[in-house]
Amino acid sequence: MALKLLSALDAAKIQLYHFKAIIIAGMGLFTDAYDLFCIPPIMKLIGRIYYLDHHNSDKCSVMPKETQYKTTPTAVVSTLVSIALLGTAVGQLVFGRLGDRAGRRRVYGLSLGMMVLSSLACGFSICKTRNCVLVSLGFFRFLLGVGIRGDYPLSATIMSEFANKKTRGAFIAAVFSMQGLGILASSIVTMVVCRIFAVSSNEPKSETPDEADLAWRVILMMGAVPAALTYYWRMMMPETARYTALVEQNVVQAAIDMKKVLDVPMSEIAEDSPIRLKPPVLPHPSYPLLSKRFLRRHGVDLFCCAATWFLVDVVFYSSNLLQSQIYHRFIKDNNDVNGYKLAFKVARFQAILAISSTIPGYWVTVYFIDRIGRVKIQMLGFLFMALVYFAIGIPYKYY
Template identity: 70%
Template sequence: MALKVLSALDSAKTQVYHFKAIIIAGMGLFTDSYDLFCITPIMRLLGRVYYKESGYQTPPAVVSTMVGIALVGTVFGQLLFGWLGDRIGRRKMYGLALMIMVLSSVGCGFSICTTRSCVLVSLGLFRFVLGVGIGGDYPLSATIMSEFANKKTRGSFIAAVFSMQGIGILAASAVTMAVCAVFDGASGNVSKEQTPKEADIAWRLILMIGAVPAGLTFYWRIMMPETARYTALVEQNVLQAAIDMEKVLEVSMSQITEENPPPPNPPSYPLLSKKFFRRHGRDLFSCAASWFLVDIVFYSSNLFQSQIYKKYVPDGDEVNVYQDAFNVAKLQAIIAICSTIPGYWFSVYYIDRIGRVKIQEMGFFFMAVVYMAIGIPYYMYWNDNTNKGFMVLYGLTFFFSNFGPNTTTYIVPAELFPARFRTTCHGICGAAGKVGAIIGAIGFLWASHNHEGGGYPKAIGMTASLVILGGVSILGMVVTKFFTRETMGRSLEENEID
């Protein structure tokens, strides 16, 4: 028999607190996407400031390192904070993860000194720490939202938290455009050959502004009560869970207090034991494998970026330093508004109507179709393409990723596993995803830059790369079809006992 306080959570009507929780929990995802999508125009600024001898272009190895080092930190953060979230509590770790993100974002902007080598080492160090904070936020935010939500709209609430990534992408572009426009105007419209000293301040300011929204929610985070499911099921304190939820649910204690509290029921098996794998091994495999596969594809968007920029962004030699970064940010904003953000909100609307499994299968399927449509005829048509078709297909990869596995892989691990293992398992799945992200972001970035120079490896040209991504999407669809369980419309306790 379910505890009254948990039954009350499952059947609770949507309240103001749910929307407040979405904002609080979503700030970590906001910071994640802000950092990911502001780094491309920032690399353009860094190239102009520090790489005069390289034609004012940041070398691909430096770009790969800056992207990869944050992802490595994210892997570490997901594993560490996921484990601590089950051992110490979601609430206690939640504020710490946010504080790490805020301080490291500010640190990225300062980056200690002005010489190139010192700046890059310092920036890499702070980006690693930023990745740790972002990684820690993933399992905590998803789990906290899942444990506060009712079972009817739980998917929509968690998807709304994840959709804050879309707002972060748009904010990164808007801030970059605003900062560059202000600096360009203040400098008297510098020529395309000039790189004023103030440009070294511009990229730092862009990075530090990303910490402001997250910092504003810090007080709310530390004031959040521990989730009732952790307090009741892990700490075995049913009365305290009822006291905490009385404030959140706006119900009387008499409705959620147990007349005869059940005796403590300590865990019957440890994490990663034979019994755990017998009961939850399939779920852990399906969630980790799906997340790994989708992140290979999602983060490989770097494979297209050079082609997109060549077609739709003026060449860096034709504009000044601020206009160069402005144009890149503007293109990112257009893509976000037209495809990325709609994908997130389609998931919010349909996740509790269609179900997680169907949306994940559908997303993988259409991603495979789009990648094959771009890849197979690439050298015959798309390589010299001057129409808008390539841009439409590029946008569809983001739309069906977000209205598909990029969102559902964040949701499902927060719903399938027992309360005492929930953040740990979500962290393991998320870490697997970020390993895929490293492969996608760095491996395919390497492939695309080799292609640009005309000397792409014989074994992996653009066509082969795109077809491989289509094949990865098909594999993700297979994993979803045969291994992933549906969690829609069921309580978390029902999901964990199957």
């Protein structure tokens, strides 16, 4: 009954609303990247504020304050970096399922609202004692991760359901390219905040003042701004026509929503036969997700897609979130460097990598994905990743 509507969506010419959908859906991924990748420089600030190096802990009582070498233990860094990723694994499963049951628009708004509240809560982190701060920060980072991955699959789904057939790959790749801009934005905000606090500080350049405890909180809370803006913009958009027509089985409402946002003649989307205004009771699916029939028809594709995404995420998140440890020669953690300067160095290095590799890589994909195909461009991506990591890893000690 909805074939005419779906054909019109697939054949619709590129319009302003397509680009608006890219920005709105992409801002979700922009916020995701900001929230995930602002943590490495923040961990440097936290180390200067709350930790003394364990090698010097016995001498702290006799050493001058400015010579005490402060660093965050590796176990703490790894935990706070990874706990948000643990939340993302939970969020994808929960919100992905909810998106199919309650609708993309409603669940997307729920995940964005969760991101706003969690970002603000991360900044407050309840108290100022070390253990309390770290435990509460970890808890709220986990909730933030849940919201982030609720947004992640829904952003791609929303764009795919608004896009036409000819440029669907480029539009979805453009949505994901906002992640590179989010990494860059987190680095810029960190550098600006650190520079402002450093200029206003009266402490010696080698010391980290008490006000630094406010700086990292400000950086985290800034992540609530794009999430709140995205929430407002998304609530102004209608539900996707594909969801309304196929899942809710309300083709009339889908046609009305489509006409609101796309310049398509009603004659191209109005069905020939009368259709009920109220959606009928949906029948049970012909076969459930975890069934032999589903696995036989879609199991191989699902496994291959999930496996390649798993492999790329292992590389992407480990190298980006732990790059201050990997490229330590470029980010020297010396006694005479205060927390502001150290966090600034980490953020600057992240910005350089985002500008020189991450962002160009996204836009190369946007340009070529509908020209050479999804499989070929993915194979090229993995090939270049392998070459780069061999080039870094084999002569690592030398460089």
